[in-house]
Amino acid sequence: xxxxxxxxxxxxxxxxxxxxxxxxxxxxxxxxxxxxxxxxxxxxxxxxxxxxxxxxxxxxxxxxxxxxxxxxxxxxxxxxxxxxxxxxxxxxxxxxxxxxxxxxxxxxxxxxxxxxxxxxxxxxxxxxxxxxxxxxxxxxxxxxxxxxxxxxxxxxxxxxxxxxxxxxxxxxxxxxxxxxxxxxxxxxxxxxxxxxxxxxxxxxxxxxxxxxxxxxxxxxxxxxxxxxxxxxxxxxxxxxxxxxxxxxxxxxxxxxxxxxxxxxxxxxxxxxxxxxxxxxxxxxxxxxxxxxxxxxxxxxxxxxxxxxxxxxxxxxxxx
Ligand code: UDP
Ligand code: MG
Numbered sequence: 018x019x020x021x022x023x024x025x026x027x028x029x030x031x032x033x034x035x036x037x038x039x040x041x042x043x044x045x046x047x048x049x050x051x052x053x054x055x056x057x058x059x060x061x062x063x064x065x066x067x068x069x070x071x072x073x074x075x076x077x078x079x080x081x082x083x084x085x086x087x088x089x090x091x092x093x094x095x096x097x098x099x100x101x102x103x104x105x106x107x108x109x110x111x112x113x114x115x116x117x118x119x120x121x122x123x124x125x126x127x128x129x130x131x132x133x134x135x136x137x138x139x140x141x142x143x144x145x146x147x148x149x150x151x152x153x154x155x156x157x158x159x160x161x162x163x164x165x166x167x168x169x170x171x172x173x174x175x176x177x178x179x180x181x182x183x184x185x186x187x188x189x190x191x192x193x194x195x196x197x198x199x200x201x202x203x204x205x206x207x208x209x210x211x212x213x214x215x216x217x218x219x220x221x222x223x224x225x226x227x228x229x230x231x232x233x234x235x236x237x238x239x240x241x242x243x244x245x246x247x248x249x250x251x252x253x254x255x256x257x258x259x260x261x262x263x264x265x266x267x268x269x270x271x272x273x274x275x276x277x278x279x280x281x282x283x284x285x286x287x288x289x290x291x292x293x294x295x296x297x298x299x300x301x302x303x304x305x306x307x308x309x310x311x312x313x314x315x316x317x318x319x320x321x322x323x324x325x326x327x328x329x330x331x332x333x334x335x336x
Contacts, residue, residue: 019327021055023127024105028095029071029114030061034221036070039114040081046120047080052127057082058114059099062089075325082327087320091229093195093236096175098319101188102326109179111197115218118176126178126211135206138170138177138198141215161237164244169202169237170210177201193312196236203241239304246305249298256294260287 025043029036047054058081060068068085075083086098096111103109108130112118118139126137144151158171175197179187186204187197202208225233238245267283 019053019055020104020106021053022105022107023052023054023110023123024103024108025054025056025110025112025120025123026059026096026099026103027056027112027114028059028061028092028099029063029067030089030092030095030224031063031065031067032114032221032224033063033065033067033070035115035219036067038219039116040074042116043120044078046123050124052124054123055080055082055105057084057099057103059083059095060085061092061095062086072323072325079327083323083325084321085323087322090319092175092225093197093233094319096197097195098321100184102321102324103184105181107181109181109184111175111177111179113174113176115221117215117218118174119213119216122211122213123178129209129211130178130180133207134209135180135183136177136201136204136208137211138173138201138208140170140210140212141172141174142212143214157234157237161234161241164238165199165241166243167199167203167241169199169241170208173198173210180206182206192240193314193316193318194236194240194308195318196233196240199237199241235304239308245301249301252294252298256290259290 027039027043032039043056047056058071058075060071060083068083071081071083071085074081084098084102086095090098100109108127110120110123110126112120122139126139129137144154155172158169161169162171177198179201183201183204183206187200190200192200263283
């Protein structure tokens with residue numbers, strides 16, 4: 018089997034609309050490039066024709082391989098599945114299927130890789146998405162950077178070029194709850210950002226629901242930061258202090274004047290305050306516990322239903 022210098026991995030979930038555009042852009046890149054590149058398309062349990070289109074393509078063009086997962090595992094796990102099967106000798110490029118990550122940046126990113134950078138991550142200088150979405154992203158990355166125990170670069174998604182050894186390290190990391198852009202920072206080596214303006218998706222609709230997006234954000238926070246759990250201690254100490262101060266004031270008033278405090282309001286206030294603090298605290302502990310729970314089960318992270326690689330070669334062997 019031919020070993021390519023570079024693999025491009027592309028997770029696809031119900032992307033039949035953008036698929037022809039995607040393949041056109043990638044094929045053009047492959048035709049023009051002097052590098053040897055092999056593309057691995059991953060179908061993340063699509064319910065439309067994505068998997069069929071992918072398979073057809075892999076049979077007629079050996080530069081494209083296909084991996085079909087047994088169901089929808091989510092973007093991060095689809096990438097994880099792809100990374101586990103890449104065979105490039107030099108580097109792996111991760112891009113989205115909706116052409117929001119211009120594949121043409123590969124050559125420049127690979128130049129940086131050859132200069133000694135193991136991770137070249139794309140940094141979104143501008144984004145052509147809705148006002149609220151962009152605002153939410155910006156705020157989130159800034160909060161995450163403040164509280165995470167590792168330095169996660171601002172405004173960078175999964176779009177990146179990873180050296181072979183970084184891919185090997187990522188494949189050896191057994192964590193169940195995967196936040197690849199965080200794991201990628203965690204591994205270390207020499208890393209560099211590469212700025213670009215992020216276009217809007219070229220066809221179809223976003224495959225990330227709001228819940229999935231929130232889940233991803235929560236993974237970023239809870240997988241890479243002990244801040245929330247430390248914050249509980251802070252919360253406990255500060256609410257208790259407020260309680261004690263309030264108690265002393267009431268006591269002084271009670272004995273120094275005829276004033277009798279109006280107890281009902283105070284009690285309602287305290288119940289809500291402490292009830293809320295306790296529930297939030299239990300929830301935060303729960304977030305960590307959920308992660309331990311799933312990690313301990315040690316289920317496989319993904320299931321590959323079908324893999325169509327280097328079809329011409331397989332055929333030869335079969336005969
Ligand atoms: N995707 C996936 N599995 C999912 C959701 C999304 O493989 O469960 C893929 C999707 O097909 C696309 C990429 O992940 O190639 C990014 O998704 P999308 O463009 O919908 O996310 P957004 O850019 O809106 O955040
Ligand atoms: Mg997109």
